[in-house]
Amino acid sequence: MLASFPGPRPWPRFVAVLGTYLMYVFVALAAWRVLIENWMKLKGTRLIYLAVAMIALCALLYQGKTGGELVYNHAVGTTHVDTGLASEGGSSKGPVRW
Secondary structure (H helix, E strand, O other), rough: OOOOOOOOOOOOHHHHHHHHHHHHHHHHHHOOOOOOOHHHHHHHHHHHHHHHHHHHHHHHHHHEEEEHHHHHHHOOOOOOOOOOOOOOOOOOOOOOOO
């Protein structure tokens, strides 16, 4: 569906910047929607609004997919915990239950 990326190197910054820009785009879309409802001159821009909203939605889905791949496939932004305690002589009792 959406193209995957080769690795985590340039992508964390791109995903963060895209998320920041999308925040501003959705704020602008909300303001535009309020203006469409309250100002008669902007009633003719509903189709343009819909097209821009669809593009923004696709960008949001891409950003979510890419961010999820960065976290779950490449462990970007996570701390690495050494779970090999049993091989080092420690006891491994399985996952911690809270």
